[in-house]
Amino acid sequence: MAKERGERRGSSSKGEGRGFRRRGLGRRKVCRFCADKTMQIDYKDTRALGSFLSERGKIMPSRITGNCARHQRRLTVAIKRARTVALLPYSTSYP
Amino acid sequence: MADRRYETLVLIHPEQGEQGAKEFTNRIRSLIEEQKGTIGQIQEWGLRDLAFLVAKQRRAFYVLFEYRATPAALAEVERNLRLADSVLRFVSVRQAENAPPTPDRTARRPEPEETDTSLEAGDIDALGEEM
Numbered sequence: 001m002a003k004e005r006g007e008r009r010g011s012s013s014k015g016e017g018r019g020f021r022r023r024g025l026g027r028r029k030v031c032r033f034c035a036d037k038t039m040q041i042d043y044k045d046t047r048a049l050g051s052f053l054s055e056r057g058k059i060m061p062s063r064i065t066g067n068c069a070r071h072q073r074r075l076t077v078a079i080k081r082a083r084t085v086a087l088l089p090y091s092t093s094y095p
Numbered sequence: 096m097a098d099r100r101y102e103t104l105v106l107i108h109p110e111q112g113e114q115g116a117k118e119f120t121n122r123i124r125s126l127i128e129e130q131k132g133t134i135g136q137i138q139e140w141g142l143r144d145l146a147f148l149v150a151k152q153r154r155a156f157y158v159l160f161e162y163r164a165t166p167a168a169l170a171e172v173e174r175n176l177r178l179a180d181s182v183l184r185f186v187s188v189r190q191a192e193n194a195p196p197t198p199d200r201t202a203r204r205p206e207p208e209e210t211d212t213s214l215e216a217g218d219i220d221a222l223g224e225e226m
Contacts, residue, residue: 042197043186043188044104044159044197081186081188083146084184084186085104085106085157085184085185085186086106086145086146086147086149086155086183086184087146088146089146089147090146090147
C-alpha cells in the first residue's frame with residue numbers, strides 16, 4: 001500500500017499540484033467553539049478548559065481536539081491564565 | 096484617561112481565615128474606589144483547592160473583583176496586591192466592554208472535595224477515541 005502510494009505520487013506530482021491527502025477515514029472534526037457560538041473561552045471555567053487537557057495536564061493539540069487555530073490560540077491563553085492562579089495544573093505527577 | 100473594564104482574581108492565604116479574607120476583600124474594594132474605580136461585582140468563591148501547592152498551601156480563598164478603572168488605577172491595585180503578604184497569587188484581565196459579567200459559580204463547585212478529581216482526569220477519554 002505504502003509503496004503503491006509512493007509511486008503514484010512520484011509519477012503524478014508534476015502537473016497536479018494537489019495538497020495533502022487526508023489520512024484515515026475518521027470523522028471530520030469541527031471546532032467546538034465554532035460549532036457552538038455560545039461557548040465562551042474563559043480562564044475561570046475550569047470544567048470546560050479541563051476537557052482540553054491531557055491526563056498529564058498538558059494542553060491537547062488542535063490536531064486532536066479539532067479546534068480551529070483562532071480558538072486554539074485563545075484556549076491556550078486561557079489555560080495558561082488558569083494555571084497562574086492554580087485553577088488548573090501545570091502537570092500532574094504520577095506515583 | 097478613559098477607564099476600562101477589568102477583573103482581578105486574587106488568592107488569599109488560608110491562614111487569614113474566613114474573616115481575614117473578608118477584611119482583605121473590603122480593603123481591596125475601598126482601594127479600587129479610592130482610585131476612582133467603580134465596582135461591578137465581587138465574587139467570593141471561598142476556600143478552594145489549588146491545582147498544585149502554592150507557598151506550601153493546598154487551598155486558598157478565591158475572590159474575583161470586576162470593576163471599571165483607569166490603567167493607572169489598575170497598576171496601583173496590582174502594586175498593593177504584590178506587597179500584601181496574604182496574597183498568594185493574582186491575575187488581572189481586561190474584559191471586553193460588551194462581555195457579560197461572570198455568572199456566579201463559574202469556577203466554583205458545590206462540593207470542594209470534587210474539585211480534585213475533575214481537575215486531574217478531565218474529559219480526555221472521549222477525545223482519545225476520535226484519534
